[in-house]
Amino acid sequence: MLPSMKPYILLVIHLLFALAIQAQNDYLVSLLNDGEQTDMKDMQFCTIAGRGLFAMVGNSLVGIDEERNGDFQELSLPDSTYTIEEIVLLPDFFVCKSDSNILYINKRKRLHGFSLDTDSFHIRYASDSTIYILVQDKVFETKVRGGAPELRFEYSNHKILEYQPVLHNVYVVTEEQLLIKTDEKLVLLLNMPEPIKAVNISSHGILIGTQSALFCYDSVGTLRLIEEIPVHQILNDGDYLYVISEDSSIYRLQREHKKQAKK
Numbered sequence: 001m002l003p004s005m006k007p008y009i010l011l012v013i014h015l016l017f018a019l020a021i022q023a024q025n026d027y028l029v030s031l032l033n034d035g036e037q038t039d040m041k042d043m044q045f046c047t048i049a050g051r052g053l054f055a056m057v058g059n060s061l062v063g064i065d066e067e068r069n070g071d072f073q074e075l076s077l078p079d080s081t082y083t084i085e086e087i088v089l090l091p092d093f094f095v096c097k098s099d100s101n102i103l104y105i106n107k108r109k110r111l112h113g114f115s116l117d118t119d120s121f122h123i124r125y126a127s128d129s130t131i132y133i134l135v136q137d138k139v140f141e142t143k144v145r146g147g148a149p150e151l152r153f154e155y156s157n158h159k160i161l162e163y164q165p166v167l168h169n170v171y172v173v174t175e176e177q178l179l180i181k182t183d184e185k186l187v188l189l190l191n192m193p194e195p196i197k198a199v200n201i202s203s204h205g206i207l208i209g210t211q212s213a214l215f216c217y218d219s220v221g222t223l224r225l226i227e228e229i230p231v232h233q234i235l236n237d238g239d240y241l242y243v244i245s246e247d248s249s250i251y252r253l254q255r256e257h258k259k260q261a262k263k
Contacts, residue, residue: 027216027226027241032065032250040248046087047237048072053250056084065252068237077103078111088125093144095131097123102133104144114146124163132163139163153181164201171206173199178208178217190217200234204241204255207234214243227251 033040044056045064052068054061060076061084063069075094077084086097093104102123103113116133124132126141133140133149137158140149153163155172162173170181178190178199190208198209206217209231216224230246241253 026256028254028256029227030252032252033248040250041246043248044085045233045235045242045244045250047235047242048089049238052237052240053235053242053252056087058083060084061087064250065242068240077105078109086123088123088131090125090131090144091128095123095144097121102131112145122161134160134163136160155179155186161196162199162201166201171201173201173208178206189221190223197231198234200236200241202236202238202241204236204253207241207243209234209243211246226253 040055046054046056046061048054048061050068051070051072052063052065054069055064059080059082060074062074063072077096077098082096082098082101082103084096084098088095093106095102095104097103100117100119101113101115103111105111116135118135120136122134124134126132130141130143132152133142137155137160138151139153139160141152142149153160153170153172155174158174158177160172160174162171164171164173168182172179172181172186173196175195176192177188178192178196180187180189192208192210194210194212196208197211200207207226208215208217208223211230213228214226214231214234216226218224227243229243229249229251231243232246232248233242233244235242235244239254241255243251243253245251
């Protein structure tokens with residue numbers, strides 16, 4: 001472990017107790033740390049399936065939720081000159097964004113990658129061997145080992161925040177809208193009254209975060225308030241959702257499934 005990581009490990013130890021727990025709108029919400037007491041505003045976060053929340057610190061991932069992180073070993077890029085900003089985990093590769101670079105580590109722990117002509121983009125999972133690259137109003141798909149990215153979607157003059165295939169449809173999220181693409185038609189589901197900061201679409205539902213609150217958009221087209229918090233990131237590890245607020249408070253959410261009444 002790098003010596004510079006030790007202060008963060010000590011910090012994590014103090015974060016791992018729930019300060020408050022409450023049930024609201026079918027979600028059990030736990031506050032893992034108080035952002036006013038622990039300043040983590042400059043950190044970016046990610047999740048690993050089944051392993052919980054991690055902070056991206058320099059070229060390393062550091063566990064934040066010890067209850068979920070378990071015995072996961074600290075993961076670092078072999079080159080400390082790169083900084084991890086976003087990650088995508090594939091069966092054979094650990095992929096990350098670092099400035100204008102897309103880097104990947106194979107099973108032999110060798111670092112490879114390629115560069116784009118911009119650093120204003122996001123990476124997302126597409127398949128077990130490809131990733132999506134979101135660049136402003138366009139979505140490209142590319143093989144991790146390189147090759148020319150192929151344009152998959154374009155929504156002119158709208159900044160695309162998320163592009164999430166679900167079965168035969170695709171959810172598209174911009175800074176103002178939630179849409180669904182089905183049979184090559186793009187249908188508007190929701191216009192938000194204030195800019196969308198983050199969104200997560202999964203089995204937990206469709207969660208949307210703005211500068212003032214966290215909402216859930218349900219299957220009947222209703223937008224419901226979950227928490228009045230300024231949202232910065234929404235992440236999930238498969239079992240839990242994590243919401244990072246603008247003041248770096250960290251919330252862990254679990255969807256409550258109501259029991260069916262016995263006949």
